[in-house]
Amino acid sequence: MRKYKISEIVVKRLPLYLRCLTYLDKMGVPTISSHELGHKLGIKPSQIRKDLAYFGEFGKQGIGYDVSYLRGEIRHILGLTEHIKVAVVGAGKLGQALSDYILLKREDFDIAAVFDRDPAKIGMEVGGVKVSPIENLKEIIQEKEIQMAIVTVPANAAQKVVNLLVDAGVRGILSFAPIAVTVPEGVRFYNVDFTMELQSLAYYLTGQGKNEY
Amino acid sequence: MRKYKISEIVVKRLPLYLRCLTYLDKMGVPTISSHELGHKLGIKPSQIRKDLAYFGEFGKQGIGYDVSYLRGEIRHILGLTEHIKVAVVGAGKLGQALSDYILLKREDFDIAAVFDRDPAKIGMEVGGVKVSPIENLKEIIQEKEIQMAIVTVPANAAQKVVNLLVDAGVRGILSFAPIAVTVPEGVRFYNVDFTMELQSLAYYLTGQGKNEY
DNA sequence: TAGGTCATGAGAAATGTTTCACAAATCGTG
DNA sequence: CACGATTTGTGAAACATTTCTCATGACCTA
Numbered sequence: 001m002r003k004y005k006i007s008e009i010v011v012k013r014l015p016l017y018l019r020c021l022t023y024l025d026k027m028g029v030p031t032i033s034s035h036e037l038g039h040k041l042g043i044k045p046s047q048i049r050k051d052l053a054y055f056g057e058f059g060k061q062g063i064g065y066d067v068s069y070l071r072g073e074i075r076h077i078l079g080l081t082e083h084i085k086v087a088v089v090g091a092g093k094l095g096q097a098l099s100d101y102i103l104l105k106r107e108d109f110d111i112a113a114v115f116d117r118d119p120a121k122i123g124m125e126v127g128g129v130k131v132s133p134i135e136n137l138k139e140i141i142q143e144k145e146i147q148m149a150i151v152t153v154p155a156n157a158a159q160k161v162v163n164l165l166v167d168a169g170v171r172g173i174l175s176f177a178p179i180a181v182t183v184p185e186g187v188r189f190y191n192v193d194f195t196m197e198l199q200s201l202a203y204y205l206t207g208q209g210k211n212e213y
Numbered sequence: 214m215r216k217y218k219i220s221e222i223v224v225k226r227l228p229l230y231l232r233c234l235t236y237l238d239k240m241g242v243p244t245i246s247s248h249e250l251g252h253k254l255g256i257k258p259s260q261i262r263k264d265l266a267y268f269g270e271f272g273k274q275g276i277g278y279d280v281s282y283l284r285g286e287i288r289h290i291l292g293l294t295e296h297i298k299v300a301v302v303g304a305g306k307l308g309q310a311l312s313d314y315i316l317l318k319r320e321d322f323d324i325a326a327v328f329d330r331d332p333a334k335i336g337m338e339v340g341g342v343k344v345s346p347i348e349n350l351k352e353i354i355q356e357k358e359i360q361m362a363i364v365t366v367p368a369n370a371a372q373k374v375v376n377l378l379v380d381a382g383v384r385g386i387l388s389f390a391p392i393a394v395t396v397p398e399g400v401r402f403y404n405v406d407f408t409m410e411l412q413s414l415a416y417y418l419t420g421q422g423k424n425e426y
Numbered sequence: 427t428a429g430g431t432c433a434t435g436a437g438a439a440a441t442g443t444t445t446c447a448c449a450a451a452t453c454g455t456g
Numbered sequence: 457c458a459c460g461a462t463t464t465g466t467g468a469a470a471c472a473t474t475t476c477t478c479a480t481g482a483c484c485t486a
Contacts (some may be wrong), residue, residue, distance in 0.1 A: 097305070109411055191388050193232070198297075
């Protein structure tokens with residue numbers, strides 16, 4: 001059953017399971033075993049069972065997991081029972097792409113506000129809302145009780161924007177800015193930097209990494 | 214010195230160090246200790262020292278690391294000594310944003326080709342090159358000897374595109390498609406799915422994750 | 427209903443990763 | 457030069473994660 005503390009590495013795998021279960025559910029697959037699920041995801045079945053066991057008992061011996069039920073349980077664990085409001089800071093191409101994708105999918109998240117510094121972008125419609133000036137960030141975030149934000153501003157503005165967000169009360173931040181940013185305790189910060197991903201991929205093209213297989 | 218096999222978790226931290234060192238170098242900082250670097254990155258100094266020690270001895274006792282020299286060594290380890298050619302498949306907003314960013318930075322990577330299925334996009338200039346039809350993918354990738362690719366196509370096209378890329382000889386793929394994809398051995402595949410990041414962030418807003426501090 | 431097959435959940439073992447602790451090297455200062 | 461303050465690289469220890477193994481329960485078929 002539920003332990004005192006779940007490690008982040010386990011929490012990060014839940015969305016992976018969720019994504020696959022949502023797909024299977026849409027396909028009408030009624031049940032799946034940890035073995036099959038693991039095969040699809042390139043993960044050992046025992047790991048899936050152990051991960052899920054931190055949160056409860058969701059499977060049936062001899063059968064596996066009910067796809068639709070397990071999907072609901074994982075959504076519940078992750079707190080995705082109702083749509084979560086997200087603010088996007090930075091209405092450049094990346095901010096637009098992410099916002100529009102969230103709007104299109106209409107799953108789990110709602111774009112509640114988009115901010116930019118550039119006057120030319122203010123008023124543009126992105127992700128289904130009008131772009132607001134960054135000066136109004138705190139006011140709007142507090143008024144709409146937004147708790148989560150996506151940052152797609154240039155590196156040199158990232159720390160300043162993150163400070164603004166934290167000051168406004170945001171507790172979870174996903175940054176795409178290619179720079180290290182610090183946040184106070186109590187705020188969760190993830191950084192997605194695709195150039196870092198490319199750089200580590202590059203290592204495996206050198207031949208140095210070949211021994212890994 | 215160099216061990217037989219370096220774990221992926223270590224390789225993935227090198228770009229983090231590199232990003233910080235590049236910044237410090239630009240700022241004119243001559244040397245940095247593992248303690249200072251760790252403080253900036255939220256990592257323990259001992260971890261940085263151990264990571265680097267897999268590849269050689271780069272520091273001086275009592276001094277720390279020469280920023281410029283260490284930066285060069287890490288770039289060398291990652292195989293970033295010359296620009297690496299990258300193909301981008303999917304010329305939507307995300308593909309454009311990523312391509313244009315790489316073109317703008319002109320660091321480590323060159324956009325050598327951009328592909329799309331949509332005839333309306335063919336010929337558009339993205340990332341400094343003209344968008345080519347996906348039918349020409351294999352021909353162009355082989356002609357230009359492209360070894361790395363970024364995939365920004367919708368989920369339902371991702372596996373097909375990845376198959377094409379692998380068939381054309383690409384050995385490292387960074388996919389932004391929100392779906393599980395399989396690749397044969399010998400091809401390294403990373404998946405960046407920002408909705409999965411948001412979902413795991415959501416967990417820490419539930420209060421369930423509060424115990425983590 | 428009995429026997430065979432399948433698949434979970436959980437404890438134990440194996441493996442991997444992070445952190446500690448310290449000898450050795452470097453510098454600055456008196 | 458000698459000493460104190462730093463800081464690396466590394467082996468050992470601590471900690472975390474993954475994998476194995478197996479008792480148990482569920483279904484199916486005859």
